[in-house]
Amino acid sequence: MGNGVREGAVDFKGQDVEPVPATQLPAEGNQEKKKVLNSLMSGALAGAVAKTAVAPLDRTKIMFQGESPWLLLSASYRLIYHTYLNEGFWSLWRGNSATMVRVIPYAAIQFCAHEEYKQLLGSYYGFQGKALTPFPRFIAGSLAGTTAAILTYPLDMVRARMAVTPKEMYSNIVHVFIRISREEGLKTLYRGFTPTILGVIPYAGLSFFTYETLKKLHADHSGRAQPSPAERLLFGACAGLIGQSASYPLDVVRRRMQTAGVLGHTYGSILRTMQEIVREEGLVRGLYKGLSMNWVKGPIAVGISFTTFDLTQILLRKLQHSPGLQR
Secondary structure, eight states, X not given: OOSSOOGGGOOOTTOSOOOOOTTHHXXXXXXXXXHHHHHHHHHHHHXXXXXXXXXXXXXXXXXXXXXXXXXXXXXXXXXXXXXXXXXXXXXXXTXXXXXXXXXXXXXXXXXXXXXXXXXXXXXXXTOTTSOOOHHHHHHHHHHHHHHHHHHHHHHHHHXXXXXXXXXXXXXXXXXXXXXXXXXXXXXXXXXXXXXXXXXXXXXXXXXXXXHHHHHHHHHHHHOOSSOOHHHHHHHHHHHHHHHHHHHHHHHHHHHHHHHHHHHTOOOXXXXXXXXXXXHHHOHHHHHTTTHHHHXXXXXXXXXXXXXXXXXXXXXXXXXXXXXXXXX
């Protein structure tokens, strides 16, 4: 254990003492703490890098999910260019500070929870130290996404409001919380919560499931334990494409319910919101509005997120095991 004493040099014969180093349990506890801290740090960085990279596309997608016509990629690019000309380059990242306030804890919790759920499910199903089978792999991802969504939902609501409202309406994140609480009630901060949870179960489950499965298939067929960064990006992109496509209608419903107060609509339940969207705009043009943008934005964001998390985890482990950091 790095204390300079060799275990073989100690004679325990005739003594009522277990031959277990006294520092073993504390050391194991410290290792677990380091593992959790590494996951939190890696997840936070992964979320921040991924969301910042696609912030202009993300803001455009939210706008089209609100009240704009059926989204074509050419229309979205025109909107981005129009915003740049009229409001300046940095306006494309308007609301990104609110996104960071939400996405950093969300991603940190989600990735950390995923690692813990994998460990718990591995113990339960008898796969400790090995890759999970498909069903537990999906469950671990779904539980991780649900845990993160429950703990950070009001921040997601604030981000959506800042993305679709004029600059003058809300000056900062705190102002959004104050105005919503005062004018619409604290309950409004959880508007759209149910479709969020219903959507995050297939989204997170399929995303983590796809990424972990592709990494396992890669290891089985290539003989290499770890894929390259480019391969990780590709696996993450596939995960994002599958996960977001499966849960997209609920994402549209969630945004509509979140932004209803400032866009002049009143939505009730999930089913009523869906019915109104379909009645007014049609099934595909309503519930899948903005999906073409998601097929560009989603795979990029998820690919960057998974890759950043994995590479940061590897780097932190190497730093912690570096001779210069050993006592």
